[in-house]
Amino acid sequence: MALESSIFHLLLFSILLPSGALLTLHTLQAHSESIRPARILQENNSSRASNSSSNSSYVPAMFIFGDSSADCGTGIINRWLQERADHLPYGRDFDTHRPTGRFCNGRIPVDYLAQRLGLPFVPPWLPRFRGMQDVLHGMNYASAGAGILSFNALDRGNMISFMQQVGLFTETFQQIQTRRGARDAIDMISKSLFYISIGSNDFIHYLLQNSSGVQSRYWPWEFNQLLVRNIRNELRSFYDTHARRMVVMGVAPLGCAPYYLSHYRSWNGGCVEAINNMIFEFNTAMRFMVYELGQELPDANITFCDAFEGFMDIVKNYQSYGFQTVTDACCGFGKYGGWFMCRADITCRNASNHIWWDRFHPTDRVNAILADNVWSGMHSKMCYPVYLQEMVS
Numbered sequence: 268m269a270l271e272s273s274i275f276h277l278l279l280f281s282i283l284l285p286s287g288a289l290l291t292l293h294t295l296q297a298h299s300e301s302i303r304p305a306r307i308l309q310e311n312n313s314s315r316a317s318n319s320s321s322n323s324s325y326v327p328a329m330f331i332f333g334d335s336s337a338d339c340g341t342g343i344i345n346r347w348l349q350e351r352a353d354h355l356p357y358g359r360d361f362d363t364h365r366p367t368g369r370f371c372n373g374r375i376p377v378d379y380l381a382q383r384l385g386l387p388f389v390p391p392w393l394p395r396f397r398g399m400q401d402v403l404h405g406m407n408y409a410s411a412g413a414g415i416l417s418f419n420a421l422d423r424g425n426m427i428s429f430m431q432q433v434g435l436f437t438e439t440f441q442q443i444q445t446r447r448g449a450r451d452a453i454d455m456i457s458k459s460l461f462y463i464s465i466g467s468n469d470f471i472h473y474l475l476q477n478s479s480g481v482q483s484r485y486w487p488w489e490f491n492q493l494l495v496r497n498i499r500n501e502l503r504s505f506y507d508t509h510a511r512r513m514v515v516m517g518v519a520p521l522g523c524a525p526y527y528l529s530h531y532r533s534w535n536g537g538c539v540e541a542i543n544n545m546i547f548e549f550n551t552a553m554r555f556m557v558y559e560l561g562q563e564l565p566d567a568n569i570t571f572c573d574a575f576e577g578f579m580d581i582v583k584n585y586q587s588y589g590f591q592t593v594t595d596a597c598c599g600f601g602k603y604g605g606w607f608m609c610r611a612d613i614t615c616r617n618a619s620n621h622i623w624w625d626r627f628h629p630t631d632r633v634n635a636i637l638a639d640n641v642w643s644g645m646h647s648k649m650c651y652p653v654y655l656q657e658m659v660s
């Protein structure tokens with residue numbers, strides 16, 4: 268518990284702004300007021316932007332949990348969030364060409380996967396319930412800034428941690444049961460896809476030296492074990508609510524992100540090995556845990572997709588993938604574009620030849636490649652034991 272309260276402090280004031288307080292809270296609030304309209308537009312259009320011919324889909328619905336790698340607009344309800352994606356140039360290459368809360372110039376992997384599955388874009392969870400129609404294709408609870416460890420931030424009214432997202436899903440499940448009856452609801456949930464993409468913020472947090480006790484309290488391998496145990500418990504609780512199909516994403520190589528390249532003073536653009544080694548070890552432990560859980564729950568299909576592997580393949584063979592810029596963020600400032608968060612006036616023209624969109628997040632093109640890999644291993648093998656396509660066919 269002591270750990271959790273120190274993490275809570277950190278979450279609000281450090282994780283979300285890893286480089287320290289560049290913006291005052293004051294500017295921040297002014298900023299968040301000015302973005303409201305964009306969100307309304309997004310609510311109107313993005314959830315129906317893709318194909319909504321729902322009866323030809325592979326699964327009835329998709330339920331999404333995680334951090335900014337999967338957030339499509341839930342995170343911005345947290346007004347304390349400092350890195351925000353509810354302003355241009357975020358979303359400039361998205362279907363609606365508007366900011367939606369996605370940390371990308373365009374689509375994130377779950378958008379591509381929804382399309383593969385024959386679903387419309389999955390809508391973000393929002394405090395205002397939006398009617399059964401939206402829930403029936405699933406719900407995206409992922410929130411930027413969320414971590415695997417529970418940050419106990421509920422007293423601010425911010426639904427962010429993984430555990431809180433699972434709690435929100437339980438509420439949704441009850442609503443579906445009320446509306447459709449228990450048997451139908453269970454049938455729907457057991458055929459639906461659960462997609463979990465979380466962990467980066469726990470590492471960002473761990474790597475912030477001296478700003479919390481976590482690094483001095485846990486060796487890297489102990490910290491990894493703690494994270495993996497926590498995810499395992501949540502996967503188990505999804506299973507207990509009748510989830511049977513789950514895709515668990517690994518953490519991407521943050522050590523190659525422009526933020527870390529600039530802060531660790533990479534002189535030749537080489538990735539920060541200490542960070543990547545820790546994440547590599549985490550992913551290895553996750554893969555093993557998912558395998559074991561699959562043995563334990565034979566009537567479920569759970570697969571682990573190692574975003575680290577898929578991502579490193581792109582970094583190493585960037586030319587064959589058609590990228591020109593490996594290290595520098597398209598939207599950013601300073602060495603590698605890693606100093607400040609993304610703003611419209613510091614953005615490259617063509618994000619498609621960049622791997623990194625901002626200092627922590629990849630571009631739409633990278634997301635498309637990763638989604639292809641989750642679906643069928645099209646570009647490189649990164650899912651164990653099955654691809655999504657095999658799971659749902």
Ligand SMILES: *[C@@H]1O[C@H](CO)[C@@H](O)[C@H](O)[C@H]1NC(C)=O
Nearest residue numbers: 307308309311312313316363
């Ligand atoms: C929603 O999308 C339609 C076409 O896809 C467009 O005509 C309309 O202007 C959009 N509405 C808003 C509020 O963006």
Ligand SMILES: *[C@@H]1O[C@H](CO)[C@@H](O)[C@H](O)[C@H]1NC(C)=O
Nearest residue numbers: 306307308309310311312315
């Ligand atoms: C779009 O948003 C506006 C403002 O919130 C709302 O009045 C309108 O009904 C919405 N339209 C659709 C099609 O959801």
Ligand SMILES: *[C@@H]1O[C@H](CO)[C@@H](O)[C@H](O)[C@H]1NC(C)=O
Nearest residue numbers: 316317318319320323382385
């Ligand atoms: C929507 O789905 C139908 C049939 O499944 C397909 O023919 C059509 O091309 C799809 N439209 C889009 C925009 O993906």
Ligand SMILES: *[C@@H]1O[C@H](CO)[C@@H](O)[C@H](O)[C@H]1NC(C)=O
Nearest residue numbers: 319320321322323324325385
């Ligand atoms: C989709 O639903 C319509 C009406 O409910 C039905 O006639 C049609 O056969 C369905 N198509 C598929 C591919 O299931």
Ligand SMILES: *[C@@H]1O[C@H](CO)[C@@H](O)[C@H](O)[C@H]1NC(C)=O
Nearest residue numbers: 474475476477478479482483
């Ligand atoms: C962390 O704090 C310790 C003692 O409080 C200090 O010796 C050390 O230099 C600090 N490390 C960093 C990276 O600031």
Ligand SMILES: *[C@@H]1O[C@H](CO)[C@@H](O)[C@H](O)[C@H]1NC(C)=O
Nearest residue numbers: 511512566567568653657658
């Ligand atoms: C799991 O996937 C395999 C195909 O890879 C399929 O044969 C099996 O029926 C699936 N089990 C469940 C519970 O979905």
Ligand SMILES: *[C@@H]1O[C@H](CO)[C@@H](O)[C@H](O)[C@H]1NC(C)=O
Nearest residue numbers: 589590591617618619620621
């Ligand atoms: C952007 O870059 C991609 C990849 O290099 C290229 O295929 C595309 O034509 C470029 N678009 C423009 C508008 O220059």
